[in-house]
Structure formats: C-alpha cells, structure tokens
Amino acid sequence: MEIGILGGGIAGLSVALALRKQGYNPRVYERRAVPATMGAGVTLWPNASFVLEELGLLQDIAAIGGRPLTMRRQDAAGNALGGLDIGLLDRTMGYPTYTVLRRHLQEVLLDNAARAKIPVEFGRRAVAIELDAHGRAVAHFENGASIRPDLLIGADGRMGSVARKFVAGDNTPIYQGFVNWIGVAQGPHALVDDISIQDFWGAGERFGCVPIRPDLVYWAAAQVRPLHEATPAADMRKEVEDLFAGWPEPVAHIIRATPENVIRLIAVHDLEPLHTWSRANVLLVGDAAHAPLPTSGQGACQALEDAWHLARCLDGVSGGLEEIFQAFAKIRAPKTTRLAEQGRVFARGLFATDPETCRIRNERAKASNPVRDVQVLAAGWGQGLPMLGGADSTSVEGGGFGSLFRIE
Numbered sequence: 001m002e003i004g005i006l007g008g009g010i011a012g013l014s015v016a017l018a019l020r021k022q023g024y025n026p027r028v029y030e031r032r033a034v035p036a037t038m039g040a041g042v043t044l045w046p047n048a049s050f051v052l053e054e055l056g057l058l059q060d061i062a063a064i065g066g067r068p069l070t071m072r073r074q075d076a077a078g079n080a081l082g083g084l085d086i087g088l089l090d091r092t093m094g095y096p097t098y099t100v101l102r103r104h105l106q107e108v109l110l111d112n113a114a115r116a117k118i119p120v121e122f123g124r125r126a127v128a129i130e131l132d133a134h135g136r137a138v139a140h141f142e143n144g145a146s147i148r149p150d151l152l153i154g155a156d157g158r159m160g161s162v163a164r165k166f167v168a169g170d171n172t173p174i175y176q177g178f179v180n181w182i183g184v185a186q187g188p189h190a191l192v193d194d195i196s197i198q199d200f201w202g203a204g205e206r207f208g209c210v211p212i213r214p215d216l217v218y219w220a221a222a223q224v225r226p227l228h229e230a231t232p233a234a235d236m237r238k239e240v241e242d243l244f245a246g247w248p249e250p251v252a253h254i255i256r257a258t259p260e261n262v263i264r265l266i267a268v269h270d271l272e273p274l275h276t277w278s279r280a281n282v283l284l285v286g287d288a289a290h291a292p293l294p295t296s297g298q299g300a301c302q303a304l305e306d307a308w309h310l311a312r313c314l315d316g317v318s319g320g321l322e323e324i325f326q327a328f329a330k331i332r333a334p335k336t337t338r339l340a341e342q343g344r345v346f347a348r349g350l351f352a353t354d355p356e357t358c359r360i361r362n363e364r365a366k367a368s369n370p371v372r373d374v375q376v377l378a379a380g381w382g383q384g385l386p387m388l389g390g391a392d393s394t395s396v397e398g399g400g401f402g403s404l405f406r407i408e
Contacts, residue, residue: 004029004147006126006139006163007155010042011286011303013109013120015153017055018311020116027149028118029141031125031156035110039102040182040264041210041218043068043197046093047381048301051308053095060108065098066195066212073365076202078248081365085374086197092378094388099197099210101184101218105300126156129166129282137166137282151321153310154284155303158271158291167279173269176293176344178204178351179230180266181221181240185257190214192250200247201362204353207244207251217254220294222268224351230267237263268293270344273337278325285310290336295350296343298381302336305385335383 003019005012008030016026044052044061052058069090073081090096113120125142129152132138138148139162154163164171185191192198192211200207204224211217221240233239237260244251271291277284286303313328349361382388 001151002149003027003151003153004139004149005153005155007157007286007288008032008035008110008120008122009155009157009286009303010105010109010300011288011306012153012155013106013113014051014055014304014307015155015285015310016118016120017057017109017112017116018307019314020113020118021055022311022315024314026118026153028113028120029124029126029139029147030120030122033123035106035122040184040220041099041101041212042105042300043210043297044098044100044105044304045297045301045381046090046095046097046378047385047387048304049095049098050093050385050387051304054308055112057108057112060112061098061100061105062096064104064108064212065100066210066216068097068099068195068197068211071197071199073199073201074248075362076200076205076247079362081201081362082368082370083199084197084377085370088371089374089377092374092388093382099195099212099218101212101216126162129162131280135280137280150281152282154282154288155286156288158269158287161284161288163282163284164271164274164288167276167282167284168274171271171288173271173291175227175230175267175269176347177224177226178222178268178347179225180268180294181236181263182266183219183255183258183263185217185219185254187215187257191217191254191257198250200251201350201358201365202247203355203358204351205243206350207247209250209254217250217257219254219258221255222351224353227267230265232265236260236265270340273333273340277329277333278322281321283310283321283325283328289332290340292336292340293343293347295346296339298339298343301381302339305335306332309384331384338380 003026005028008028016028019026069087071084073083086097126139127142128140137152140146161171195211198209206222209219241255270293285306313324317324317327
C-alpha cells in the first residue's frame with residue numbers, strides 16, 4: 001500500500017516511524033524548505049514515553065532530555081500553591097517523564113526516519129486535496145506536483161491544514177483569549193537550582209519554566225489579550241521583562257538569559273473537536289485532528305499516541321480503509337476530545353482576572369490531594385494504553401491539569 005503523509009512534524013514523523021516498523025513504506029511531504037519546529041520545548045509525559053519506547057526512540061530521548069521529578073506551583077508573590085510529584089506519576093505509569101527542546105525532538109525523529117529509509121521531502125507545500133474520478137484523494141502541491149497514494153495521512157498542523165479542510169470542510173482555528181511568549185534560555189552557569197518544572201500563576205498572567213539542564217531552560221509567558229492586540233512588540237524581551245517584573249526568581253533571570261531573536265509571540269488558538277476524522281482515503285492525525293491548548297499538557301503526547309494506535313489499527317483490522325478509519329477514530333476521539341476540553345477549562349481558570357476567582361483557584365490548588373492528583377492523571381493519560389495506572393474505559397473522569405482544581 002502506498003502511503004503519503006502531509007506534514008513532517010512530531011505527528012507526521014512518528015506516524016511514519018510506527019508504520020515503517022509494521023512493514024509499510026510511507027513517504028513524508030513537509031511544506032517547509034528545511035527542518036524547523038514551532039514552539040520552544042515539550043514535556044513528554046509517561047504516555048508519550050511508552051510510545052517512544054515502542055518506536056525504539058526512548059534511549060535517544062533520554063540522551064537529550066531532562067528528567068524532572070517535581071512540578072511546583074506558586075502565585076505571583078511567590079506563595080506555594082502545591083504541585084505535582086512527577087516521580088510518583090512516573091512510577092505509577094511505569095515510564096519516565098522527559099523535557100526536551102522541540103528542535104532536538106525533531107532531530108531525533110528525522111535521524112531515525114533516515115535510518116529507517118523513510119523518504120522525507122521538504123519544500124512540498126500542499127495547497128489542495130480533491131477526489132479523482134475513482135474517488136481517490138489527490139493532493140496538489142504548490143510547485144505543481146501531485147500525489148494520489150492509497151492512503152493519505154493529514155498531519156499538517158492546526159493552522160491552515162489542507163487535510164482538515166478536505167475532511168471537515170472547515171479548519172478555522174479559535175482564538176482562546178491569550179498570547180504566549182516562548183523562548184529558550186541558556187547560560188554559562190545554572191539558571192535554576194534543580195530540574196523541576198516551575199509554574200507561576202497571576203491574574204490573567206502566567207509564567208512557566210521547564211529545565212532540561214540547570215543551564216538550559218525553555219519557558220512560556222502568557223497574558224490575557226484581545227486578538228487585535230496579539231502583535232509582537234519591537235523589543236519582546238523588554239516587554240516580557242516589564243510584564244513580569246517583581247515576580248519570583250528565577251523568572252527575571254531566565255528572561256534576561258534568553259536571546260532577543262529566539263523569543264516568539266503566539267496568539268494561542270485551538271480547534272473544535274471533529275465529528276469525523278476521515279474522508280475517502282484521507283485520515284487526520286495530530287493537531288490536524290485534535291489541537292488542544294498548551295494548558296492540556298498533552299499536544300505532542302497525543303500526536304505520538306496517534307502513531308501507535310494507527311499502526312495497530314492498520315494491522316489489526318481486516319477490512320478496508322473505512323473500517324480502519326472508524327476503528328482508529330473510535331479509539332482516539334473520546335480521549336482527545338476530553339483532553340482538549342480540559343485544556344480549555346484549565347485555561348479559563350488559569351487566566352481569570354477577577355481577584356476573588358483567582359483567590360478561590362489558588363486555595364483549591366493548595367488544597368488538592370497530591371496522591372489523588374497523580375492517580376487522576378495516570379488514569380486519564382494512560383487511557384487506552386497498556387500501561388500501569390491507566391484506565392481502559394473511555395469515560396475516565398479528570399485526567400488533565402484542569403482536574404487539579406475546578407472553577408464553578
């Protein structure tokens with residue numbers, strides 16, 4: 001079977017690697033002219049590490065990644081708001097958590113694709129998909145070329161996905177009311193005391209920093225802002241420094257250690273859950289199918305899960321593509337929809353601006369049961385995977401950071 005994959009990011013490359021391990025020969029088409037990534041870094045929670053181990057990549061990730069054992073929350077004045085025992089989560093789920101730069105994760109995926117002899121063609125921007133006279137999808141590229149594989153997988157992201165527009169008829173992203181500045185800080189000396197994720201909550205503002213090593217930290221700063229004001233300032237580092245002046249260290253130290261030219265501003269969007277993930281011989285995966293907010297903590301992890309499940313569906317379902325697609329969506333849709341909604345719920349609480357709402361949010365975060373929090377996350381994130389602590393049911397309650405508190 002000829003398989004074409006639109007998109008050479010985390011979803012597209014991990015799907016290609018999973019299918020190659022099953023004996024298929026996929027070909028990846030990436031719109032960018034050279035390897036590139038969106039975003040600064042990513043936390044690979046235990047469900048992602050399970051998939052990476054299945055793909056034979058976990059050792060490579062361990063060589064480039066950090067290994068956080070705790071996540072600590074504070075308010076903008078430095079008062080503790082509890083946290084997450086990542087070490088306990090890892091033991092509960094049976095796999096480690098890693099923090100990595102996105103560009104390093106991309107390099108691992110590309111290197112392994114090259115070793116597996118998976119063709120990855122850059123500069124192949126898809127502009128349209130249409131059906132031919134036989135009902136097979138034809139993908140047309142900007143350079144005038146076209147492909148008509150037996151199976152076309154759309155892994156072309158949340159913003160401007162050609163595959164999603166073909167399948168769903170619409171791919172309009174939804175602005176969720178806040179912006180993220182992202183960056184990577186690196187210094188000659190340690191920027192943080194230990195490899196712990198730190199999350200600072202304000203009123204309509206947030207700063208999160210994630211170390212890979214004490215001297216290498218990626219971060220995201222966020223603020224509630226109307227879309228018409230979601231534009232980069234001339235000096236973004238100064239803008240972020242001024243916005244978070246007076247917040248607890250290491251916030252200011254990390255911002256100052258970030259080169260101005262690596263800071264990016266993102267107007268944060270997500271997508272509504274789809275009623276169908278496929279049309280004809282086209283199937284959506286990754287952000288093209290489900291694009292949760294960063295507050296879900298599961299964007300990259302769910303792209304990796306797509307790869308594992310799709311490979312199993314292709315080998316485990318004896319019928320044609322339609323039956324395979326239905327089996328895949330039945331497995332993936334409930335979990336990804338739930339995580340996307342939890343990301344929105346968490347964002348609404350996190351970016352509240354009313355002082356009383358923020359006070360209640362913080363008190364509930366402090367009062368959360370750390371062992372119960374781990375159990376809820378393990379059940380939700382492990383759902384559908386053969387992992388310790390996971391749940392087989394598609395009706396798992398909680399399972400995201402939004403479950404650590406609720407704003408009624």
